[in-house]
Amino acid sequence: xxxxxxxxxxxxxxxxxxxxxxxxxxxxxxxxxxxxxxxxxxxxxxxxxxxxxxxxxxxxxxxxxxxxxxxxxxxxxxxxxxxxxxxxxxxxxxxxxxxxxxxxxxxxxxxxxxxxxxxxxxxxxxxxxxxxxxxxxxxxxxxxxxxxxxxxxxxxxxxxxxxxxxxxxxxxxxxxxxxxxxxxxxxxxxxxxxxxxxxxxxxxxxxxxxxxxxxxxxxxxxxxxxxxxxxxxxxxx
Amino acid sequence: xxxxxxxxxxxxxxxxxxxxxxxxxxxxxxxxxxxxxxxxxxxxxxxxxxxxxxxxxxxxxxxxxxxxxxxxxxxxxxxxxxxxxxxxxxxxxxxxxxxxxxxxxxxxxxxxxxxxxxxxxxxxxxxxxxxxxxxxxxxxxxxxxxxxxxxxxxxxxxxxxxxxxxxxxxxxxxxxxxxxxxxxxxxxxxxxxxxxxxxxxxxxxxxxxxxxxxxxxxxxxxxxxxxxxxxxxxxxxxxxxxxxxxxxxxxxxxxxxxxxxxxxxxxxxxxxxxxxxxxxxxxxxxxxxxxxxxxxxxxxxxxxxxxxxxxxxxxxxxxxxxxxxxxxxxxxxxxxxxxxxxxxxxxxxxxxxxxxxxxxxxxxxxxxxxxxxxxxxxxxxxxxxxxxxxxxxxxxxxxxxxxxxxxxxxxxxxxxxxxxxxxxxxxxxxxxxxxxxxxxxxxxxx
Numbered sequence: 001x002x003x004x005x006x007x008x009x010x011x012x013x014x015x016x017x018x019x020x021x022x023x024x025x026x027x028x029x030x031x032x033x034x035x036x037x038x039x040x041x042x043x044x045x046x047x048x049x050x051x052x053x054x055x056x057x058x059x060x061x062x063x064x065x066x067x068x069x070x071x072x073x074x075x076x077x078x079x080x081x082x083x084x085x086x087x088x089x090x091x092x093x094x095x096x097x098x099x100x101x102x103x104x105x106x107x108x109x110x111x112x113x114x115x116x117x118x119x120x121x122x123x124x125x126x127x128x129x130x131x132x133x134x135x136x137x138x139x140x141x142x143x144x145x146x147x148x149x150x151x152x153x154x155x156x157x158x159x160x161x162x163x164x165x166x167x168x169x170x171x172x173x174x175x176x177x178x179x180x181x182x183x184x185x186x187x188x189x190x191x192x193x194x195x196x197x198x199x200x201x202x203x204x205x206x207x208x209x210x211x212x213x214x215x216x217x218x219x220x221x222x223x224x225x226x227x228x229x230x231x232x233x234x235x236x237x
Numbered sequence: 238x239x240x241x242x243x244x245x246x247x248x249x250x251x252x253x254x255x256x257x258x259x260x261x262x263x264x265x266x267x268x269x270x271x272x273x274x275x276x277x278x279x280x281x282x283x284x285x286x287x288x289x290x291x292x293x294x295x296x297x298x299x300x301x302x303x304x305x306x307x308x309x310x311x312x313x314x315x316x317x318x319x320x321x322x323x324x325x326x327x328x329x330x331x332x333x334x335x336x337x338x339x340x341x342x343x344x345x346x347x348x349x350x351x352x353x354x355x356x357x358x359x360x361x362x363x364x365x366x367x368x369x370x371x372x373x374x375x376x377x378x379x380x381x382x383x384x385x386x387x388x389x390x391x392x393x394x395x396x397x398x399x400x401x402x403x404x405x406x407x408x409x410x411x412x413x414x415x416x417x418x419x420x421x422x423x424x425x426x427x428x429x430x431x432x433x434x435x436x437x438x439x440x441x442x443x444x445x446x447x448x449x450x451x452x453x454x455x456x457x458x459x460x461x462x463x464x465x466x467x468x469x470x471x472x473x474x475x476x477x478x479x480x481x482x483x484x485x486x487x488x489x490x491x492x493x494x495x496x497x498x499x500x501x502x503x504x505x506x507x508x509x510x511x512x513x514x515x516x517x518x519x520x521x522x523x524x525x526x527x528x529x530x531x532x533x534x535x536x537x538x539x540x541x542x543x544x545x546x547x548x549x550x551x552x553x554x555x556x557x558x559x560x561x562x563x564x565x566x567x568x569x570x571x572x573x574x575x576x577x578x579x580x581x582x583x584x585x586x587x588x589x590x591x592x593x594x595x596x597x598x599x600x601x602x603x604x605x606x607x608x609x610x611x612x613x614x615x616x617x618x619x620x621x622x623x624x625x626x627x628x629x630x631x632x633x634x635x636x637x638x639x640x641x642x643x644x645x646x647x648x649x650x651x652x653x654x655x656x657x658x659x660x661x662x663x664x665x666x667x668x669x670x671x672x673x674x675x676x677x678x679x680x681x682x683x
Contacts, residue, residue, distance in 0.1 A: 023460045048453045053390055053461030069444070069457040073390040088444035088457075092388050110443040111385035113429065129443040130385055132429040149439055151429045171431060227434040228417060229272055 137207035277595025289662030302640040310646035316467020316490040327356025333564035336362025339502030341612035349374030350621030355628040384438030386428040400469035406499030409473025413438035421607040448483040474519035481526035496542025500565035503596030516542035518665035524557030547634020555650035570627035571620035
């Protein structure tokens with residue numbers, strides 16, 4: 001590990017430094033005035049749990065592919081993955097920004113409660129499952145059962161969505177520009193009003209997708225028919 | 238009570254065993270309401286249990302300890318495998334996870350107070366950690382559930398241990414349930430849900446499936462908390478032998494096995510009564526799995542589901558558990574089903590001793606409710622005092638039995654100290670039928 005004198009970036013090579021040591025050092029950063037503020041992790045080679053549990057306003061760039069749960073439960077940090085991410089990237093994130101330059105595997109942003117997750121490629125199945133306030137913007141397409149039981153926050157998909165989108169969804173806003181293979185139980189297409197368009201524009205801008213026109217999207221959300229148990233709805237489950 | 242039961246019986250009135258009054262009433266209710274019966278409490282059917290085992294006290298071939306003079310240790314350390322800070326408990330009885338939402342805030346506070354007084358741990362539930370329970374619980378286990386309601390890394394770091402809940406005994410394979418009348422403003426906010434809806438929480442974790450994923454999930458939780466906290470894995474008792482082996486393989490420090498008698502705040506009656514296996518075979522299967530891996534006592538085993546007395550505690554430990562856990566009994570100790578409230582139980586269609594309507598939020602005692610007026614009736618200090626008393630009694634009873642068996646620590650109890658009263662219990666627990674050397678099914682039971 002060494003701080004590059006010219007850039008002020010702390011360089012960590014995971015072939016020389018253990019994951020435990022990296023995460024420990026990131027956890028020890030001062031909450032308000034962390035030094036160094038910028039970190040670059042190389043040779044990640046698909047390691048799991050890279051830069052998880054951060055709680056300081058630092059910027060971490062992982063120059064490579066990561067395994068499961070990279071940036072899990074992130075608070076305040078900005079984590080950029082210059083590669084593909086395995087299952088559960090940014091799971092349960094609370095705040096901050098997580099960016100995946102490549103593709104994300106299953107359960108991207110699952111149960112996230114705040115912050116922004118941006119995926120420049122595609123995201124796999126169960127993207128945004130159980131999301132609780134996080135915003136997720138995907139440049140490509142997402143897999144099946146995405147936004148399952150999604151509670152709060154917004155999921156923006158510039159490509160297509162797989163089967164059973166938004167199954168048993170609560171109050172998450174889902175925006176899809178491409179084809180939706182199928183909607184899950186209690187998920188319906190809804191009118192995209194002016195304030196939704198403004199929300200969409202804002203999310204695309206935050207993600208850096210200012211070339212994407214919010215006009216081509218459709219909105220999906222909860223029909224709210226399954227919010228109370230009724231025998232007449234039994235067939236919907 | 239029908240006319241038949243209330244002194245109205247006369248020759249010729251013969252009740253069907255198959256269609257008894259409860260069965261008939263349930264068919265009629267289902268036809269009337271068109272929805273399954275959702276209730277609290279645990280399984281009510283009779284299943285083989287610790288009552289079907291007996292301890293062999295010392296006599297000529299074994300030497301007892303003096304009941305009031307000689308020490309019988311009760312302490313237990315949980316999480317010695319990987320965690321930097323294992324849980325050190327004074328007694329082998331912990332308080333099981335019960336959610337804020339299912340229970341009122343004062344009830345959660347009382348659980349923490351009592352556990353602290355008795356020197357044991359309490360556990361959060363499917364609804365996150367409240368400041369009250371953290372404040373009043375010296376040792377608090379934080380559950381990571383499929384729903385992830387209220388899940389946050391600050392609470393993870395504040396916890397003394399982490400429990401990944403795969404399932405519970407009342408409903409292995411089922412998710413949580415909290416009916417709309419218990420989703421108050423505070424509960425809704427903690428869970429990020431709209432107020433007043435009938436909330437169904439997931440039965441599968443959102444970010445892992447299967448034992449290989451679980452192993453990585455545990456590593457993530459350990460990394461986030463810098464390998465300090467013990468990580469428990471809780472399973473409802475079904476394929477217990479395999480579940481325990483997989484949990485060990487996944488890296489658990491502690492395994493919690495909850496038998497089918499384990500309580501629930503709200504579950505379909507058909508689920509409670511018909512899914513899972515009893516606690517008795519679950520203990521044996523768990524111990525067998527640990528022993529075969531060479532991990533018995535290295536990965537600690539907590540057993541729950543119908544622990545009511547010190548005899549239950551002693552027998553569970555004799556079968557190889559490191560600790561037990563209570564939920565239903567803890568609520569009863571704090572005042573649930575108290576005769577003092579019989580009239581009010583009757584006003585809502587139940588009676589003291591029968592009340593299982595924990596899902597409804599109308600609890601006159603103020604434990605399983607989110608109604609401010611009802612919750613305000615419950616005194617957390619008094620409730621805690623009663624529960625702490627009960628925990629002491631459980632411990633004293635278990636010590637009494639252990640001393641009689643000649644044991645200077647509860648963990649010195651062993652299967653050899655047990656016999657079974659019934660063939661079923663002998664086969665399930667793996668101990669001989671009393672007066673014989675016969676263990677039905679021994680050697681091939683998983």
